[in-house]
Amino acid sequence: MRKTFLFMDTVLNKVDAKGRVSLPADYRAIVKETGSEIVCYRSLSSPCIEGCLEDLLDKLATQMEDSLDFFSATQDDLTNLVFGDAKRYPFDSTGRVMLSEKLLKHAQITDSAVFVGKGRKFQIWNPENWEKEEKRIREQVLKVRPSLKEAGRES
Amino acid sequence: MRKTFLFMDTVLNKVDAKGRVSLPADYRAIVKETGSEIVCYRSLSSPCIEGCLEDLLDKLATQMEDSLDFFSATQDDLTNLVFGDAKRYPFDSTGRVMLSEKLLKHAQITDSAVFVGKGRKFQIWNPENWEKEEKRIREQVLKVRPSLKEAGRES
């Protein structure tokens, strides 16, 4: 049994006429080994689908209930939004999930989708949108951490 | 179980037609003994591949997970960049990994590659590029710390 569970890498897969997409094999392995389930919801900040293990949302719920006055009201609202939107997405024997119309529309996904690892979460993007977004992020990160541009011998 | 795990030394290996490279035996030993896995990604600052143990990234993911900041925007950008690019690279029974096109291209590696230890991380370079880089680093060090020029007898 492995010690760590991280959603990683960037994988481009097709979405067929029925709205099915192959979940990257690495992601499936994580689901099987944890015994948890994939949960997806519309990202609050970007035109993409966000996904994670149900375990993580459970952890979030626990954090909220354990520190009510600790959290801001907005954090509370955001959490509500996520839970209101989230839904389980099991995959079939060939490893595919069927994404809902709502999710696909929000992410502007039609015939192909890019899975982007985020550690404990992942995102699903329209390929062109992700290309732009990645570029934006790279520029943003270099702006915030200009040391990387130069020598960046350490990080 | 050993106490310390350091990627060290500089090793030149061939990259075959399938994109396979032997991971230096010392590195393999570290992976086995830690029970972790090799993870590689494009260096943010240099034209080379960077690698480390999955444990290291897992630590990062845990920090974010526990930061009570499920919806932070800056965190979002950083995690996308790091985890979106990283990927596990398990090695087969003969000790080889299969580097992706993306990584090889970024590091301009074609038929041979140099592994350079960096402690908790390591880098994989195109041999010519590494030669130049090493020279650059040595000169840089002497410029910053001229005292080394006198004393620094090396083998």
Add this chain to the structure above:
DNA sequence: TGGTATAACATGGGAAAACATGGGAATCAA
């Protein structure tokens, strides 16, 4: 010390398994 036996390693190639993806049949709901 020198020389040889032994083990570890890097590397090539081919066989087997895993994967993404298309399509059809069975199942269910409105």
Add this chain to the structure above:
DNA sequence: TTGATTCCCATGTTTTCCCATGTTATACCA
């Protein structure tokens, strides 16, 4: 019945696994 969803089979491709070989490094013995 119509439309949607689930399940299963088929296929081409990629990736993984395993065997074979030559080379290098290490251990051992005289």
